[in-house]
Every structure is written in structure tokens, then in C-alpha cells.
Amino acid sequence: MRKGWLIPVAAAAAVLLLSGCGLGGDGGAGEDVDASGEVKGKVTFQTWALQPKFTDYVQGVIDAFEAAYPGTEVEWLDQPGDGYSDKVLSQAAGGSLPDVVNLPPDFVLPLVQQGMLLDIEGADDKLNADYVTGGIDAYRYTGHNGVYAYPWYLNTDVNYWNTELLAKYGLDPAKLPTTVDELIAQARTMKKESGGEVYLMSRKPELGDLANAGVPIMAEDGKSFVFNTPEAAAVLDKYRAAFAEGLMPRDVLTDKYAGNAELFNSGTVAWTTGGGNYITSLATDNPTLAPKVIPSPAMGTPPLYAQGLSVASGSKNLPTAMALARWVTNAENQAAFAHLVNIFPSTKASANDPFFAQSDGTPSGDAKVIAFTSLAQARMLQPVEVTGAMSDIVKQQISLAISGDASSQEALDAAVEQCDKLIGQ
Amino acid sequence: MTHQRWFTPWLLVAPAAVWLAVFSLWPSLNTVVLAFTNAKPLGGGRFTGVENFARITDDAQLGDALLNSVIYMVVCVPLLTLLPLLLAVLVQRKLPGISFFRTAFYTPVIASAVVVALIWGWVLEERGLVNGLAQQLGVLSGPLPFLTDRWLLLLSAISLTVWKGLGYYMIIYLSALGNVSRELHEAAFVDGAGPVRRFFNVTVPGVRNTMALVSVLISVSALRVFSELYVLSDGTGGPGGQDMSVVMLIQMYSRGFTGHLGYASALSLLLFAVTIGPMLLLLRLNRKAA
Structure with missing residues (x-):
């Protein structure tokens, strides 16, 4: 009798363990959510390292939103640059994802897999008309229909x-x-x-350099890696010879x-x-x-760096969250932001803004024009399916190839084999 | 006599028990469960049987990591068992200013491992203090790749561990030396034994149990080394990741949004199995001492 408590405690512990490790099943895909309704009430808006440099700009955008939609209130959270992925991860795991949250494309995929973000394309039929294709495509994911963020500002190398x-x-x-x-x-x-x-050179090649040389990184179904081609090995061979010749510092092997x-x-x-x-x-x-310092266009296909504003599917105020995300990313607000710093709007209306196509004659102005014109060809060179561990494995194998500890083909084969094992998990 | 309810002892131990259960027991048990899944930090976690363990047997990098950990242990155990003892014997003497040396030897212990490793990184890099001085003095014609050569990086990390651990184990030995009978030393001295003979025939037998304890502690910490290798290699595990320790591998697989928690948990269980030997020995020693 006295030990009757043991059974419920043991049962509770078992439940806790199984739920804690996630054996309760995978998260569902994004559901159809009705985001229409009155724009009113409070929403949270999270940005990434914009304070204090752009405090006035962002606060101005928020104030204008609250003035345009009386009865709304925006709570702005700005997170520090370091540890942002951990912060978003803890918010997502704790069910406290802000209503509108600034996320790069690679952060979005795991959230989409858990059905935590709203399909913007399904909720806003003007998305494709107002935003550039490259920005929108950065937030499309193989195996998931829809677009999971309003593209915000873009950049390239x-x-x-x-x-x-x-x-x-x-x-x-x-x-x-x-x-x-x-x-x-x-x-x-x-x-x-x-x-x-x-x-002159002080970096070793990465997956992006292989993609740049026309090497496909993943199979079309996004379920396996295919970058162990002779063309990729030839790229590594060039760098390997350059390293052996002493054209790069030895520290490139460890990114010291x-x-x-x-x-x-x-x-x-x-x-x-x-x-x-x-x-x-x-x-x-x-x-x-x-x-x-003078700028010149990137060699080959320029990489696309995108930032977007996602809307949490669990938001209790979806109409206002949608309206805020669209407001912050509209052509007018993005153009104003891009006039403060050399970033580039993702709205089609900004494409003809002479500000981006004309240099003031300074190297910085030239860089702005080069980057803006490069964006038309830019694409994401490293697939978002590449996890942190996969990225490390690829870097390590490339390092072995460059140092001569493994042949380029052996290193690429090993990298593909290990990444394939991880992607299935 | 006051009547005691059956749950009174449980109530008394409850705070500590809850703490242990939440922060030690539950994570440990959860690690065992996770090792049989493909868990990610966000949701998910399908039961995958022994797939993660099958992968362990097929992971070439793990072989390197285990080799590094074993080398670490094999080099660190004798060095950190003997050198601190010699140091303790030296600073045990009551000489003027000896407390300064005791403090100096102990200082690296209180410094943060990460800060110390960063400083060593600056000292050992290609254009760092050691290479610069050695080249200026004509000892080297070119820089030695302390941080970009697999074996030199491992050796640098081991040197850092030994340097940082000297003071800590010296303090343990100092307390043990206090228990070695002074009469035995005096008797040996009277019998004509010199300092070396007295060290091996009186001091060492007197601190033998402590030496065994220190060896076990070093074995366990050497097998679980992380900070030194991580900071000296800037988190990359050296050229080609060949200088990873098992803990670094666990960190590599488990970190971030897309961490592979299932495989990282399987690696944790492997590390536990590898370190359990020295830990059992420690328990046995403790029991013997009791």
C-alpha cells in the first residue's frame, strides 16, 4: 500500500521520457490557416541584430504601422547577432515563437517541417506579383508546398x-x-x-564553389547528395595544387x-x-x-543571401501578423532601409529605383551597383538541407583533399557517403 | 519519543532527489532512449532500432577521435601523475617565499580553460611568439605548424592540459604528503638514504593511493577532453577534423537547429562505456579507502 505511489510516478516518468525525446511522432506539415480578419490587437515582431544601428528606422516602420492600423500594438524584440539560431530553437521548442519573426532560409526549413510557419503564398495571393522570384524561391522547400516567409532584404557577394x-x-x-x-x-x-x-588567396573551396563550377550538390528529389563528380574533383585539384605551391596560408586547412x-x-x-x-x-x-579597396563582380554565379519575415502558424493574431510582415517588407519600407545600408529590396517595385543602379563614384557606390546587378543571376549555392554537421564534414574532407592527405575524389566520395547517412536521419 | 511518518525521510531528501532526477537521471535516461531514434532538436524522433550504433562501427572519424582520446590518456596519465608529485615535494618545504611558488603553480588552474587555450593559440600560431622567437634565435628556419598539423596540434593540446593540470594535482598531493610519516623520513635519513631513495622508498609508498586516485581522475578527464582541442583548432578539429575528440564529435552532431541528436546520443553512450572502466576503478579505490 505504502509503495502504491511508485506505479504512477514510474508511469509519469515513462511518459515524460517518451514525450521528451519526441517519440510522440513527427510534427505535421503546414495546415491551411485562415489569416483573414480584422487587423487589430497586439503582435510580437522579432528582428536579428538591428539594434542599435537601425533602431530609429525599425521603430519608425512600426510606428507607421500602428498609425495606419489603429488598435494595433507591436512588441518589437531584437535578438543579438550571436546565438540567434539557439534563441529561435528554444522559442520554437517552447511554443513561444514570435508572431512575426526574421529568419534566413536555412532556419526556416526545420520549422516548416514541424508545421510552425504559415504558408504565405497560400494566405497572400499578391505575393508573387509584388516580390522578386529569387527572394520568393529562397523560401520554397522541396517536399513542402508554399512559401514560408515574405522575402525581406537580399544581398550577394x-x-x-x-x-x-x-x-x-x-x-x-x-x-x-x-x-x-x-x-x-x-x-x-x-x-x-x-x-x-x-x-592573394586565403580561403579553401566550399560547397558553393563546387556549385559555382556547375556541380550539382543534391539529387533533384532532395534526398541524397551527388557532388562527388569528376568536375568537382577537378575544382579541388586546382586548389590542392595552389596550396602545394604555397599560394595560400597553411591556416586555410583549419579556418584558423x-x-x-x-x-x-x-x-x-x-x-x-x-x-x-x-x-x-x-x-x-x-x-x-x-x-x-575596389570591388569587382563575383566569379561565376553570385551567391544569394536572403532574409525574410515569417509568420508563426500558431499566432493568436494571424491577420495582424500578416499585415505587419507585409508592411515591413513593402516596397516603400524596404527602399528606405536600403538607402541606409547597402542591402537590396526584394520587391519588384524597387527594381527600377535609380538609386541602386547608379554609383556615386566611390568604391562603395560601385560595390552597391555591382551587387544590385549581380542579384539578377544570384542563387543560393548551398542547399538548405545541408545541416551544420554535414557542412563540417564537407569542410573536413575538402581540407584533407587540399592538404594532400586524401585524393580529391576520395574526399568527395567520403563526404557524400557521410552526408547521405545523415540526411536520412 | 516522537512518532515519525513513513514519508518523513523522503521529504527530507526530496529537494536533492528532485534535483538529481531532473538534471542527472532524466537526461541520462533520455540519452539512452534518444540513441535509438533519429531525434532532432525540434519534434520528430522515429524509433530506428540500432541504426545509430551500426553507424558508429562505420564512422572513420570516430576511429580518429578514439585514437586521439587514448593518446591523450596514455600521455597525460604518467605526466600528470608524476610531475605534480615532484612539484608538491618541492613546494612542501618550508622556505621563505615558497607560498609565492605554490600560488604561481596553482594560477593556471583558476584561469578559464578557454581563455588559456586562446592565449596558447596566439602563442603557437604560425606568426606567434614561439615560432617568431625560434626563428629569430635561428633554431627554426621556418614556422612549425603547431596548429595545422595533426600530431603537432594534438601534442600542443596535451601540453596545455598538462601545464594547466599541474597545480590542481599538486594541491591534492600536498595534502597527501602531509600524511606521510615524518618519522619514516627521519629513520631513512639516519640509515643513510639519500633524497632520491627516500622519495622512492618513503614518499611514493606513502602517497600510492593518492597516485592511483589521481591516475583515474586524469584518465576519465583525458578521455573526455574538449576545451583544449576545440579552442586550439577553432572548433574545426584540426586539418580534416583529424584532431577531434569524442566529445567534439558529439558536439558537432548535436549542435544547432538541425542537430542529429540520435547519433550524438549513441556517441555519448559509447563514450560512457569507454570511460566506465576508470570510473569503476575509482569506486573500488574509494571503497577500499573506506
Whole structure:
């Protein structure tokens, strides 16, 4: 009798365990939700690292929304840049996802798989008419119908060159490389002229570089990886030879310097890639270097970096959440944002804005125009299905290939095999 | 005599029991369950039988990680068992200013492992202090790849662990040395035994149990090494991830939005199985001491 409590406690523990580990079953796909209704009441709006730099802008957009829709109230939450994925993960796991939340495409997929986000395309029939296809497609996912965010601001990569180092070590800033082969040839010149003190190249290739060379990363059904092709091996072979020749610092094997941007900022390498606003931020980090930097278009297909505003399907105020997401991403508000910083609107109405197509003659202005014109060809080079562990595995195998510890084909085969095992899980 | 209800003892231990159940027992049991699923951080979690364990046998990187952990243990155990003992014998003497040296040796222990590893990273990088000095003095003609060569990186991490652990185990030995009979030392001295002979024939037998305890503690922590390798390799596990430890592998698979919690849990169980040996030995020693 006295131990009768054991049974319910054990049962509760079993239930807790099974529910905790998620054996209760997969989350459902997005359901049809009615987002129509009166725009009124309170909603939460979460952005990613926009305070304090853009506090005035965002608050102005929110104030205008509340004025346009009397009776609405927006609670703005801005999360710090670091740890954002963990923050969103804990919100999603705890059922407290904000009504409107800023998410990049790779964060969206796991939420879509759990049915936590609203299909914007199903709820807003003007989506395709008002936003650019590239931005919309960034939020489409294989196996899931619909679009799961209003595209917000877009960006892409531009090449940046340190003209002082180029000129000093025998290279002509007017003849910048436009292909990997030209890049390697110029890196050779720079190594020779600088006695190995300065590098042109300081990054190893990634999945995006393989995609850029025309290598398909995933099978069309999105269920397996196929990037272990002879073409991909040939790309790695080029970098492997360049590494063996000493054209890249040894630290590229471990990304010790967190990519090449840090070395470029310190004036140790002469080439890096960055968004359209890179020179603006460089002017803060290294004001003496910024005026010596010139931009050029990215080699091959430019990568697309998208940000979007998703609406939580569990929102208790869907009409207002939808209205707010659309308001923040409308052409007028996006254009105003893009005039503050070199990002690019995802609305079709902004395509003809002369501001983006005309440079003020400064390198930063040139970078803006290059990035804007590149966006038409830009696409997401790394599929969103690539998880953090897969990305690590690919980097490790590429590192083995570049260092010569494995042949390029062996490394790619190993990467594909391991990633295939993970994608099925 | 006051009547005691049957649940009174349970009430008294309840806070501690609840704490243990929530933060130790439940996560441990959940790890066992997760190891048989394809769980992700968000929902999901289909029962997949022994699929994760089958994958373990087929994971080449795990072989590297286990090898690294075993090398770590094999090198760290003798070094961190003997060097702190010698250090403790040195600073045990009552000399003027000896407390300064005791404090100095203990300082690395109180410093954060991550901060210390970052500093070592700066010191050991290609253009860092060690390579710079060695080249200036003409000892090296070019920089040594301490952080980008598989074995040099492992060696650097082991050196950091040993340096950081010296003070901690020295303190343990200092307390043990206090229990070694002074009369035995004096008798050995009178019999003509020199310092080396007294060390091996009096000191070492006197702290033998402590040495065994220290060895077991080091074995367990060496098998579970993370911070040193993680920070020195910038989280990449060295060139090609060849310097990953098992804990780094668990972190790699479990982190973020899309973590593979099922496989990471299976790896955790494997690590538990690997470290259980030294832990059982520790329990046995404790029982013997009691």
C-alpha cells in the first residue's frame, strides 16, 4: 500500500521520457490557416541584430504601422547577432515563437517541417506579383508546398581587392581575375613578388564553389547528395595544387583566421569577398585600408543571401501578423532601409529605383551597383538541407583533399557517403 | 519519543532527489532512449532500432577521435601523475617565499580553460611568439605548424592540459604528503638514504593511493577532453577534423537547429562505456579507502 505511489510516478516518468525525446511522432506539415480578419490587437515582431544601428528606422516602420492600423500594438524584440539560431530553437521548442519573426532560409526549413510557419503564398495571393522570384524561391522547400516567409532584404557577394598590395607586387588593378584559373595565376605572381609575405588567396573551396563550377550538390528529389563528380574533383585539384605551391596560408586547412576577411582587413591578403556593404563596415574597422579597396563582380554565379519575415502558424493574431510582415517588407519600407545600408529590396517595385543602379563614384557606390546587378543571376549555392554537421564534414574532407592527405575524389566520395547517412536521419 | 511518518525521510531528501532526477537521471535516461531514434532538436524522433550504433562501427572519424582520446590518456596519465608529485615535494618545504611558488603553480588552474587555450593559440600560431622567437634565435628556419598539423596540434593540446593540470594535482598531493610519516623520513635519513631513495622508498609508498586516485581522475578527464582541442583548432578539429575528440564529435552532431541528436546520443553512450572502466576503478579505490 505504502509503495502504491511508485506505479504512477514510474508511469509519469515513462511518459515524460517518451514525450521528451519526441517519440510522440513527427510534427505535421503546414495546415491551411485562415489569416483573414480584422487587423487589430497586439503582435510580437522579432528582428536579428538591428539594434542599435537601425533602431530609429525599425521603430519608425512600426510606428507607421500602428498609425495606419489603429488598435494595433507591436512588441518589437531584437535578438543579438550571436546565438540567434539557439534563441529561435528554444522559442520554437517552447511554443513561444514570435508572431512575426526574421529568419534566413536555412532556419526556416526545420520549422516548416514541424508545421510552425504559415504558408504565405497560400494566405497572400499578391505575393508573387509584388516580390522578386529569387527572394520568393529562397523560401520554397522541396517536399513542402508554399512559401514560408515574405522575402525581406537580399544581398550577394562582391569581390574586393587591395589595390595597394596588387600594385606593389606586380599586379594590375585594372586587370582583375575573373576566373579561378586567373586568380591562381595572379596569386603565383603575388607570392613571387612578395617573397611569400603576402597572399592573394586565403580561403579553401566550399560547397558553393563546387556549385559555382556547375556541380550539382543534391539529387533533384532532395534526398541524397551527388557532388562527388569528376568536375568537382577537378575544382579541388586546382586548389590542392595552389596550396602545394604555397599560394595560400597553411591556416586555410583549419579556418584558423575565420575565413579570409580578417586577413584582408589586416592588410595581409589582397582579395576577399563580401556583401555590397562591405566597404562601409571596413571603413570602421580599418579606415586607412578602405579607400584603397575596389570591388569587382563575383566569379561565376553570385551567391544569394536572403532574409525574410515569417509568420508563426500558431499566432493568436494571424491577420495582424500578416499585415505587419507585409508592411515591413513593402516596397516603400524596404527602399528606405536600403538607402541606409547597402542591402537590396526584394520587391519588384524597387527594381527600377535609380538609386541602386547608379554609383556615386566611390568604391562603395560601385560595390552597391555591382551587387544590385549581380542579384539578377544570384542563387543560393548551398542547399538548405545541408545541416551544420554535414557542412563540417564537407569542410573536413575538402581540407584533407587540399592538404594532400586524401585524393580529391576520395574526399568527395567520403563526404557524400557521410552526408547521405545523415540526411536520412 | 516522537512518532515519525513513513514519508518523513523522503521529504527530507526530496529537494536533492528532485534535483538529481531532473538534471542527472532524466537526461541520462533520455540519452539512452534518444540513441535509438533519429531525434532532432525540434519534434520528430522515429524509433530506428540500432541504426545509430551500426553507424558508429562505420564512422572513420570516430576511429580518429578514439585514437586521439587514448593518446591523450596514455600521455597525460604518467605526466600528470608524476610531475605534480615532484612539484608538491618541492613546494612542501618550508622556505621563505615558497607560498609565492605554490600560488604561481596553482594560477593556471583558476584561469578559464578557454581563455588559456586562446592565449596558447596566439602563442603557437604560425606568426606567434614561439615560432617568431625560434626563428629569430635561428633554431627554426621556418614556422612549425603547431596548429595545422595533426600530431603537432594534438601534442600542443596535451601540453596545455598538462601545464594547466599541474597545480590542481599538486594541491591534492600536498595534502597527501602531509600524511606521510615524518618519522619514516627521519629513520631513512639516519640509515643513510639519500633524497632520491627516500622519495622512492618513503614518499611514493606513502602517497600510492593518492597516485592511483589521481591516475583515474586524469584518465576519465583525458578521455573526455574538449576545451583544449576545440579552442586550439577553432572548433574545426584540426586539418580534416583529424584532431577531434569524442566529445567534439558529439558536439558537432548535436549542435544547432538541425542537430542529429540520435547519433550524438549513441556517441555519448559509447563514450560512457569507454570511460566506465576508470570510473569503476575509482569506486573500488574509494571503497577500499573506506
